Amino acid sequence: MHDAAHIYLEGASMIVCVCNNISDREIRQAVDLGLSSMAELRRDLGVATCCGKCASCAKDVLHAHLESKTVVTELSFRSAQAA
Ligand code: FES
Numbered sequence: 001m002h003d004a005a006h007i008y009l010e011g012a013s014m015i016v017c018v019c020n021n022i023s024d025r026e027i028r029q030a031v032d033l034g035l036s037s038m039a040e041l042r043r044d045l046g047v048a049t050c051c052g053k054c055a056s057c058a059k060d061v062l063h064a065h066l067e068s069k070t071v072v073t074e075l076s077f078r079s080a081q082a083a
């Protein structure tokens with residue numbers, strides 16, 4: 001039995017959902033492809049569909065990446081306006 005601890009792999013990737021072997025990198029890639037909610041991560045990747053212990057961490061990864069994309073988009077928009 002595991003406790004959904006974050007298992008670090010080489011390349012600074014970590015397994016977020018141990019039950020389904022889903023890494024933070026895969027969650028970020030899914031966000032880059034358009035996913036934006038836990039419901040979508042559950043549906044498309046199976047995150048948090050077994051023991052559910054990864055839900056909090058998966059949500060953190062999801063929201064952190066959504067926020068970083070927003071900052072990048074805003075910076076890109078401002079750069080485009082300044083040019
Ligand atoms: S770690 Fe069990 S459902 Fe994700």
